[in-house]
Amino acid sequence: MKHQESIADEVKAVQEKLISSVKGSLNDAEALLREAAGATGDRADELRAQAMKSLRQTREALNDAQDEALAQGRRVARATDHYVHDNPWQAIGVAGLVGLLLGVLLTRR
16 A cells, blocks of 8 residues: 555655646746737747747646556556455455445435
């Protein structure tokens, strides 16, 4: 179970890093586009190009985060599978308890 907790901590760290990166990139792009709106000629073209570059970097960061989330999900599934194989009776007990609790909750309504 400690392994799953460390994976969950890693996922949370990746999420926080992604959110921070996306916010920063979007803020940069927004500022550049605002400045480009008031600029003309070559300066406006340069600012728009910088904003587009910032948006591309954000898209790449999101794609990387998606790949990492999928990989983390596979690791969690693999760790859960190993745990269930190593502790079948505990897994059956937990599943039975969850089923019992769900049954009680559903019959109360």
